Structure formats: C-alpha cells, structure tokens
Amino acid sequence: GEDVEQSLFLSVREGDSSVINCTYTDSSSTYLYWYKQEPGAGLQLLTYIFSNMDMKQDQRLTVLLNKKDKHLSLRIADTQTGDSAIYFCAGASGTYKYIFGTGTRLKVLA
Amino acid sequence: NAGVTQTPKFRVLKTGQSMTLLCAQDMNHEYMYWYRQDPGMGLRLIHYSVGEGTTAKGEVPDGYNVSRLKKQNFLLGLESAAPSQTSVYFCASGAVDSPLHFGNGTRLTVT
Numbered sequence: 001g002e003d004v005e006q007s008l009f010l011s012v013r014e015g016d017s018s019v020i021n022c023t024y025t026d027s028s029s030t031y032l033y034w035y036k037q038e039p040g041a042g043l044q045l046l047t048y049i050f051s052n053m054d055m056k057q058d059q060r061l062t063v064l065l066n067k068k069d070k071h072l073s074l075r076i077a078d079t080q081t082g083d084s085a086i087y088f089c090a091g092a093s094g095t096y097k098y099i100f101g102t103g104t105r106l107k108v109l110a
Numbered sequence: 111n112a113g114v115t116q117t118p119k120f121r122v123l124k125t126g127q128s129m130t131l132l133c134a135q136d137m138n139h140e141y142m143y144w145y146r147q148d149p150g151m152g153l154r155l156i157h158y159s160v161g162e163g164t165t166a167k168g169e170v171p172d173g174y175n176v177s178r179l180k181k182q183n184f185l186l187g188l189e190s191a192a193p194s195q196t197s198v199y200f201c202a203s204g205a206v207d208s209p210l211h212f213g214n215g216t217r218l219t220v221t
Binding site: 008030031033035040041042043044045048088090092094095096098100101102103 | 114140141143150151152153158160200202204206207209210211212213214215
C-alpha cells in the first residue's frame, strides 16, 4: 500500500543547514506537505509543493521534489534552536486520503 | 480564527471507564479525522469522516467509536478504556486539494 518514509532523527549545529528527507510510494500524490510539531503542540503546516513543481522556496525553507525517485526534501537554512521539533511529510492525492511519514526529530545544537 | 478545537486537553481515566473527545472546526471542511500519536509510531489514523453523517474506519479503529452528526463536529468515544489507549489524540479537518488543519491534541492517560 501507500507509504511515506522518513529518517527518525537529525542533529545539526545552530547556523548550519538542515535537510530532512522523505520518500513516498504513491505516485498519484497531487500535493506534498511539510508539517512541524513542537513539543506539546499539534502539527502546523510549514509549506507544501504541488506535484508538477520541482522546487519551492519560502524564506529559509526550500522544498525539492524529485518525482522520478519519489523523493521529497525540506532544507532549512541557518537553522536556529527554535527549529528543534518533529517534522512530518505527507502526501495527498486530491481525495480525503492523506498519508503521513513517521516524522523526523530535528535537534539543533547551540 | 479558532480553526480546529479539541476538548479536553488532558484526561486521566481508570481502566473500564468511558469518555468522549470533542473536535470542532469552523472552516466548513468536509473531511475530519482522528489520529493517535505514540512515541516512535508517528500518526495512526483511528477513524475519519468524509461528510456529515458518514464515518469510516482507519488503521487502528478497535476500541473506539465516532460520530459526525453535525458537519463542524467529530466525536471520538472510548466505551471501555484500556491502558493501551494511553496516547495523544489529534483531530484534523480538511478539504479537497487543501492541507489538513490539526487541533492541539488531547493527552489521555488510562491507569
């Protein structure tokens, strides 16, 4: 069935760039989303990319989509301690179905 | 902008007790979802609804029931709570070609 995979942990130093990766199996995904979950809170939408795009930039965030390899990445430039959180990627195919990855816990070291 | 509101925020139950979690959304979304989040397990879909009066089972529905009598509300019930249902529960709502919006969660402990 459809699946979305992410690595569980990532640790970076403050000021460095972070790259969080995601691979998905459902080629019919129309939208691909990135969510951020801070401790004790719900998931907040960070950014998204439509499946006919290769890249989207939004301030410190860059999303890259490689449709051939079904690979999605989120790059955070100049990572700050406030970026420490769990990051989820998710795919949606224009219906009620949303498939979430298991989340990547980003730890930013001062 | 309230978005998605979940009540209560915290609850402690004894094994065998029942309770209902309430989710309300003010965005006129057709779709609503209940997820549970456990350490290392990501989000697991319990039940969902694609419209008022409809519900469907997700990945882990056993031990839970839901109702969607009004479009803006989605209720999650535990008839006889078990320690395995200790978790954080999230409600979400969405529409076609739009992202899901999440509530802030309900932390449930069953002793």
